[in-house]
Amino acid sequence: MHRLNEDISSRKLEALVAYLDHKTLNAAADALNTSAVSVHRALHSLEDSVRCSLFRHEGRGLVPTEAAHTLAGVARDVLGRLDRGIEATRIAAGYASDRLKIGSLYSLTSHVLPELIKSMNQRRPNLQCELILGKSRHELLPRLKQGQIDAVFAEILPGDSDLVSLPMFEDESYFAAPLSSPLAAHETIVLSEHVGEKLVTLAEGPFSAVHLAERFKDFHPCVIMEVQDIFTQMNLVSSGVACAVVPGRIRPMYQHLVRFIPFAESEGASQTIGLSVMKARERDPNLLALSSVARIFVRERESRAPRI
Known part of the structure; x- marks a missing residue:
């Protein structure tokens, strides 16, 4: 197995990506919440670690070479994979992520999803909810099963043993x-x-x-x-x-x-509309919070329904 040079750290790769994205040392430092001197030191150290030139000096500026752009492309992929891997590890260990990707039918964005997301923001203000829209449950459920989204609001159909579903209303x-x-x-x-x-x-x-x-x-x-x-x-x-x-x-x-x-x-x-999550993740704290919000929505909806 090829062993990575131990001097190439994620912090140095982040500095490279930030510099190429933001163009100046000061802007890159602001993005990383550090100092321009630290970014400059990390870039030079990275050059030593990869054993080739990544920048040309023009006055006091650093101009990235083609090699720098090539390494930055690899760095983005590596950092992204590492971020997703850490998130998956925390989920497997029972720790909630700070992001929740919610899949939904377009038609539920008119009034159902805004209410639910507002309630989630009140319950978990530090949780970032991302809404992914789909034309049908057949488009959204594969993404749920592949781990690309965390929960789906769509039509509920019986027979899928991989899912845990909460019916919310008959439409x-x-x-x-x-x-x-x-x-x-x-x-x-x-x-x-x-x-x-x-x-x-x-x-x-x-x-x-x-x-x-x-x-x-x-x-x-x-x-x-x-x-x-x-x-x-x-x-x-x-x-x-x-x-x-x-x-x-x-x-x-x-x-x-x-x-x-x-x-x-x-x-x-009619269709039964509700929340579906993967059974393997039903104890995830964020999904438990989302389920709780959905149940409150159901109770409030039922209380507003006219009595016959």
Whole structure:
């Protein structure tokens, strides 16, 4: 096994990357919370360790050579891998990271995710939440299982033994029609009575043309467009371009622009929306905090629901 020169430390590699990123010793020192003298010393020591010239002297400045850029590229990769490895080690040991990567469907960003992230910030102010959006659970779950994200808010389906899921609410589907459409006057809708209706669908997921054809076998719309995200879809509906079948969770954002018509009871379909995490990580302190916030959200949502 090749042994790395013990004089090449992560601190020296950080100094090199910082200098190339920030261009001056003072700016690099500020980024590393150290002094310009320390950065200068680290760069010269790194040159001695790799046994080649990394900089040309022009006056009082240091101009990086091609060798410096090559080493900096390697350093970024090494430091990134080391950072991820330390994070994974802490997680394996039961210590929470200071970052939480949350995957979510686009449609949940209108009101659900902002509430949850605000609650997480109040509960853990030093935790940095990063939101990663996806078109469907089929896009997000592989990333969860590969460790690229920590938790997913999306549709919950039974049968995945690798996951622990917390149901949060049942989301009914609606037929979205432009306010100018004659369909906007309907109290309920039976899709089989509107064969040939112009429709705009999502390209992926349960509201794509393929999945809608499976759910509503007697409905044969004229699909005029497939789009990548639900906001583009709803903007097209509100502009009068076509109708759409959409999840009810999008209603708060567009109810003043679009008529959301419930399906007749025989056609109605719902999704269970909730939080999913890997079973191997369910005791992670950050994920426990996120689960607690999600449960509070469920209780508050239920308390606001009208009593029948």
